[in-house]
Amino acid sequence: MKVTVVGAGAVGASCAEYIAIKNFASEVVILDIKEGFAEGKAMDLMQCASLNGFDTKITGVTNDYSQTANSDICVITSGIPRKPGMTREELIGINAGIVKNVSTSLLEHSPNMILIVVSNPMDTMTYLAHKATGMPKNRIIGMGGALDSARFKYRLAEALGAPISDVDGMVVGGHSDVGMVPLTSHATRNSIKVSEFLSEERLEQVAADTKVGGATLTKLLGTSAWYAPGAAVSGMVQAIACDTKKIFPCSTFLEGEYGLNDICIGVPVVLGKNGIEKIVDIPLSDAEKAHMQASAEGVTKTNGLLDL
Ligand SMILES: NC(=O)C1=CN([C@@H]2O[C@H](COP(=O)(O)OP(=O)(O)OC[C@H]3O[C@@H](n4cnc5c(N)ncnc54)[C@H](O)[C@@H]3O)[C@@H](O)[C@H]2O)C=CC1
Numbered sequence: 001m002k003v004t005v006v007g008a009g010a011v012g013a014s015c016a017e018y019i020a021i022k023n024f025a026s027e028v029v030i031l032d033i034k035e036g037f038a039e040g041k042a043m044d045l046m047q048c049a050s051l052n053g054f055d056t057k058i059t060g061v062t063n064d065y066s067q068t069a070n071s072d073i074c075v076i077t078s079g080i081p082r083k084p085g086m087t088r089e090e091l092i093g094i095n096a097g098i099v100k101n102v103s104t105s106l107l108e109h110s111p112n113m114i115l116i117v118v119s120n121p122m123d124t125m126t127y128l129a130h131k132a133t134g135m136p137k138n139r140i141i142g143m144g145g146a147l148d149s150a151r152f153k154y155r156l157a158e159a160l161g162a163p164i165s166d167v168d169g170m171v172v173g174g175h176s177d178v179g180m181v182p183l184t185s186h187a188t189r190n191s192i193k194v195s196e197f198l199s200e201e202r203l204e205q206v207a208a209d210t211k212v213g214g215a216t217l218t219k220l221l222g223t224s225a226w227y228a229p230g231a232a233v234s235g236m237v238q239a240i241a242c243d244t245k246k247i248f249p250c251s252t253f254l255e256g257e258y259g260l261n262d263i264c265i266g267v268p269v270v271l272g273k274n275g276i277e278k279i280v281d282i283p284l285s286d287a288e289k290a291h292m293q294a295s296a297e298g299v300t301k302t303n304g305l306l307d308l
């Protein structure tokens with residue numbers, strides 16, 4: 001199993017590190033445009049191998065796509081992150097050109113790859129990768145919901161005073177400060193609905209804190225987060241590589257599901273060796289449906305800024 005990660009920055013390196021530590025891939029190639037940067041990150045990570053007990057071979061390359069040839073899974077994390085006070089959508093001007101170039105260059109050398117898009121604004125970048133490469137929709141997957149759901153579970157556990165392992169919950173919709181749709185009505189603490197434990201007001205606060213999860217960290221860190229994003233990507237890569245059929249909320253191209261068309265947005269999917277193996281249509285409450293519709297309108301508006 002060969003995995004390529006484009007972008008050796010904060011998220012790319014974190015993702016490569018988690019993939020290596022989980023020890024399911026034979027090879028990880030990290031590619032960056034900055035001379036020597038990916039080589040340095042790869043060497044540093046390889047020097048963790050004996051300490052952390054993994055056998056994954058990690059190599060770094062400067063913009064040499066021939067080294068990525070025949071990758072099974074490719075991850076795009078290249079592009080600029082936001083600074084405090086910015087929205088993800090403001091990154092489109094620079095990141096669209098990068099994602100378009102990177103996705104087509106990857107496809108030239110790995111025609112059978114499954115592509116995971118991380119760069120922001122992620123739903124629009126996933127849509128762009130779809131249009132630029134013409135790949136089948138099951139092989140282009142945007143990462144956002146897996147991270148947003150982890151943040152939702154963190155906030156729920158905090159409010160419940162419960163261990164995170166006791167909590168389950170999912171966030172669908174667009175990966176943006178306003179567009180996320182935390183599915184509070186489906187969230188549980190050890191199979192008991194969280195509404196049995198928390199007031200409506202407290203649950204609204206949990207949802208609000210979840211939606212600004214990325215912005216909160218960006219304010220604290222001065223740039224956006226990387227540990228949980230890297231862990232979220234590595235979980236999706238593992239599900240595909242090991243054909244686990246686990247369900248993750250992912251951004252995927254919709255053709256009528258959830259009443260939406262010609263858009264990539266977060267919905268629950270089954271991940272396996274073929275990438276997105278099934279889109280899971282779950283019933284939403286009227287309020288969740290309205291949030292999903294408004295979220296889709298936001299993503300479509302951002303997609304309209306693309307030069308396709
Ligand atoms: N979807 C999600 O949930 C998340 C998305 N992100 C996004 O991921 C992206 C990366 O974030 P960070 O790693 O923090 O940024 P970073 O600045 O640490 O790393 C980005 C890397 O991309 C490289 N790069 C730029 N243009 C390139 C090109 N054409 N080819 C190859 N490499 C290129 C840069 O040299 C840099 O090393 C940002 O757009 C950020 O907003 C970040 C966290 C979560």
Ligand SMILES: O=C([O-])CC(=O)C(=O)O
Pocket residue numbers: 081082088120147175213214215217218224225229
């Ligand atoms: O907040 C950002 O800009 C990066 C990101 O997508 C996240 O951490 O959720």
